[in-house]
Amino acid sequence: MGHGPRTLITNDDGIASPGLAALAVAAVRAGFDVVIAAPHKEASGASAGLTVVAESGREVVREEHVAGLPEVPCFSVSAHPAFITLAALEGTFGDPPELVLSGVNRGLNVGRAVIHSGTVGAVLTAAVNGVSGLAVSLTVENADHVRWAIADPVIHAALPLIRDAPAGSTLNVNVPDVPAAELGPLTRATLSKAGAVQTRLKQRDGQEEVLSTFVGGEAEPGTDAYLLDRGCPTITALQPVSGSTQPELPEQVPLSGSLEQEGSQCVSGTP
Secondary structure (H helix, E strand, O other): OOOOOEEEEEOOOOOOOHHHHHHHHHHHHOOOEEEEEEEOOOOOOOOOOOOEOOOOOOOOEEEOOOOOOOOOOEEEEOEOHHHHHHHHHOOOOOOOOOEEEEEEEEOOOEHHHHHHOHHHHHHHHHHHOOOEEEEEEEOOOOOOOOOHHHHHHHHHHHHHHHHOOOOOOEEEEEEOOOOHHHOOOEEEOEOOOOEEEEEEEEOOOOOEEEEEEEEOOOOOOOEHHHHHOOOOOEEEEEOOOOOOOOOOOOOEEOOOOOOOOOOOOOOOOOO
16 A cells, blocks of 8 residues: 555545546555545435435445455445545544545536535535545546546646645546647636536436536636636636635646647636
């Protein structure tokens, strides 16, 4: 295990999501001491809800395994990500975490709509309890070809920022669905009035469908929605209810790693 900060990896897409594994692999590679605990099934749109799903014959917490991470403790939990975060802080999955990482979400979480996101809700829950958190979401243009690998250099650029941030900080990262050569640097952004978040629609016959809910309005220059449309991964410091001091973010962070870039430029559009 790593010697870095004790880190909870969770999400709202469920324990089987490739995005969860991608985030955990990146954190392990960065030397973080990782434990994984995620909902046993899709929990999109859960915000910071504390729902525990009671299902006959199923344990609330069950040990699991994530491919490629045989040494990392992993738990499937019949609950929403905010509840899982609170449980982790109480020591349910071993030593309480010093950081919470949530994602990689399959679908962007931008603008003021992030208040409804289960991915973001997990890290806001950590923040109000004095623990910093990073939420990561990936734009998906083609559901049959999700570019999970494109998130890797962005995650590695963001991890030092959350590791070194004041306790109780919350950072929200979104990654555009673009070819690797077109990916710009991680760019500081404000929240757009326009936004998007994933929600679940439960039908009368018991079937569930995951939908993208959009909040109307135009994306203003310098905001997350505006920059994502221009191929820039974005990072936004969110203010949790606790009112704790937020980190001072650099304007841009160059990416490094296995994906090549060809000098993509991101301009915020602000003076």
